[in-house]
Amino acid sequence: MWVCVAVAAVVAWYAYDLPDVSQVAQAERRPAVTVLAADGATIQRYGDIHGTTVNAADLPPNLIHAVVATEDRRFFSHFGIDPIGLLRAAFVNFQAGRVVQGGSTITQQLAKNLFLTPDRTMGRKVQEAILAIWLERTYSKNQILTAYLNRVYLGAGTYGVDAASQTYFNKPATQVNLREAAILAGLLKAPSRYSPTTSPERAAERADVVLSAMVDAGYITPDDIKTMRAAPPTPRRKPEGDGDRYFADWVADQVVGFIGKEHDDITVHTTMDRRLQRAAERRLAATLSGAAVAAGAEQGAVVALSPDGAVRALIGGSSYDDSQFNRATQALRQPGSAFKPIVFLAALEAGMTADTLVDDAPIQIKGWRPANFEKGFRGPMPLRDALAHSVNTAAIRVLERTGIDPVRSVARRLGITSPVAKDLSVALGTSEVTLLELAGAYTAFANGGRAVWPYAVTRIEDRAGRVLYQRRGSAGATPVIDPTNLAELNRMLMAVMEYGTGKSAKLDRMAAGKTGTSQDYRDAWFMGFTADYVAGVWLGNDDNQPMKRVTGGGLPARVWRDFMTDAHMGLPARDIPGLNHAPRRPSGPMLVADDPDAGSEAVPPPGPAGPLSDVPLLNQFQRLIQNLTGSDKVEYTYPESN
Structure with a gap:
């Protein structure tokens, strides 16, 4: 009698502090963010995801x-708590010397999820039993099982079996097979540890434990397991591809900036073309x-x-599972000659x-002796060939004559926001940029000279379909490059792919681009564009270790x-916009050579380098031929050294 009185007193004491069960609490959760491709397909989900109530x-x-077999085998017969299960768990824990098995029923777990905090105290366990x-x-x-299965957390931000089934298997929970059912039930023990997307081996091992429990409980037979294993395995599901998650992460990080x-x-609707x-x-x-290994x-x-700057594809690394660092949007790397x-x-x-002729000859600036990739020097050569063959000495002389500040100004106009150094090494691409940043700059070359800001988000809606953000118009519609200069530059970049360092990137249509090492x-690096798309590729190592002679014109x-x-499959060949502008003719011969008065800061604008006799006779003759014929392109041949 006194034991009963004591138990009643304990129950009354903890019952006094029970929450108001007349108002079933809604589980607090992070808002779900669903990222969609341009065609409406789901790329990724973030936050706490609830599926259809089943x-x-x-x-x-x-x-x-x-x-039931794994969580509460006597669920259909107990009254909310399972004394047998409690005694068994206490015995197992005593033998192990630590807590290795719990005695909570499904009803107790539901009570905790609905009404209580996760605190693991004696008081909470008593309240849990009372509520159960x-x-x-x-x-x-x-009803209890329905509530439990629709609220339980199953990893990857999912709550309920339907949300988990959609996330892991791309199907509703009403359609899962025996193998998938075992995987879902296995998640109840440790959702992150046994996730089929991040830990498929552990998920399979845990599923085997669940299947054995089902056999022990009499729900299935060993033959059922044999039949299941003979069937084709459920393919491991990634959210529309491993690389998509780099794109989705980049998009999800921008949401706060749009709607708070x-x-x-x-x-979130995006521009991704799957x-x-x-x-x-x-x-x-x-x-x-393959070859990169x-x-x-x-x-x-x-x-x-x-x-227009819409990001159609973005891959940020070799494996998202191995590293979530986005090398397309976060990695600052030296672009080399791609700059x-x-x-x-x-x-x-x-x-x-x-x-304009520029001298490819040895150069020394305050002890710095930059060299070309290829040995030897070609002497005076036109800017077109200097860019096509990526001649470093020529690029430095061009920058020295032009001045650093004008180059930094052009970079800013084109959307380069990373710091650009104020020294002549900028000509060789030593100032770090991101791949997306540089691709955005190249987009101005492909669209008629308009600077753009790369974007992916087109519309954001709430659960009711109300539009919270809508992209309107085209950002960066103001031209930032003179049409004549743009046409001249694009013809030079086309030469890179015709006979320069980018020959291996040649397409079956008009294209332009630049290598970088x-x-x-x-x-x-390789950065390039057609009339339809701008694309950039970067290869390297996270630890900045050198590769084995990998250049931008190679892999x-x-x-x-x-x-x-692949991208242009089925698209008609089109000319790059703006090439109809005639190239400017120089007023006279000009040789960009060493200027002892030029420094690394702003220098006077270029002008004639001197009388005609300062230019090698061969180049005078070729210039004469060009002026007489009106040809935009003259083949130049130079000795191996000057």
Whole structure:
């Protein structure tokens, strides 16, 4: 009698502090963010995701049996708490010397999820038991199981079996098979540890434990397991591809800037073209698992944009599971010669032309002796060939004559926001940029000279379909490049692919681009464009270790070519816009050579370098031929050294 009185007193004491069960609390959760591709397909979900509320009676028996067999085998017979289960758990824990098994029933777990905090104290366990008994007296077993299965957390931000099934298997919970039911039930023990997307091996091992429990409980037979294993396995599901998550993460980080921190569940519509995304992922993966292995290149990134700045594809690394660092949007790397078009555009704006002669000869500036990739020097050559063959000494002389400040100004106008150094090494691409940043700058070359800001978000809606953000118009519609200078630069960039360092990237249509290789082969780039798309490829290593002579005209150019071939499948060949502007003719011969008065700061604008006799006779003759014929292109031949 006194034991009963004591128990009643304890129950009364903890019952006094119970929450108001007349108002079932809604579980607090993070707002869900669903990111969609341009065609409406789901790319990724973030936050706490709730699927469709499903009645337990409508779920496959195997799913119900898998959950009951592993979580609460006497669920259909106990009154809310399971004394046998409690005694068994206490005995197992005593033997192990630590807590290895719990005795909570499904009803107790539901009571904790509905009404209580996660605190693991004796008081909370008593309240949990009281509420479990109350739930059993108030609701049917089916109602309790329905509430439990629709609220339980199952990893990846999902709550409820339907949300988990959609996330992991791309199907509703009402359609899961025996193997999938075992995986879902296995998640109840440790959702993150046994996730089928991040830990497929552990998920499979845990599913085997669940299946054994189902056999022990009499729900299935060993033959059922044999039949299941003989069937084709459920493919491991990634959210529309491993690389998509780089794109989705980049988009999700921008949401606060559009609608603020306080929001409910939202859907974000983006510019991703899944066909191009698949092509970028496939081409990069093939290279990183193939030729790049022997070349010592472990990482890569690809971006593709429409001429208006819409990001159509973005791959930020070799494996999202291994590293979530986005090498397309976060990695600052030296672009090497891929930065030279910005230098040469500044030179065109300063009065030079593609035919202006620049000296390819040894150069020394305060002890610095920059060299070319190829040995030897060619002597005076036109800017067109200097860019096509990526001649470093010529680029430095062009920058020295043009001035640093004009180059930095051009970079800013084109959307380069990363700091640009104020020294002559900028001509060789030593100032770090991101791949997306540089691709955005190249977009101005492809769209008629309008600077753009790369974008991916087109619309954001709440759960009711109300539009919270809508992109309108085209950002950066103001031209920032003179049409004549743009046409001149684009013809020079086309020469890169016709006979220069980018020959291996040549397409079956008009294209232009530039290779880039940083010092000691630490970075290799190819940036290029057609009338339809702008794309950039980077290869390198996260630890900045040198690759084995990987240049921008090698592996990156081939990845770019293969991807752009896929991207243009079915599209008619079109000319790059703006080429109809006639090139400027220089007023007289000009040789950009060493200027002892020029420094690394702003210098006087270029002018005639001297009388005609200062230019080698061969070049005078070729200039005469050009002026007589009116040809835009003259073949130049130079000796191996001057």
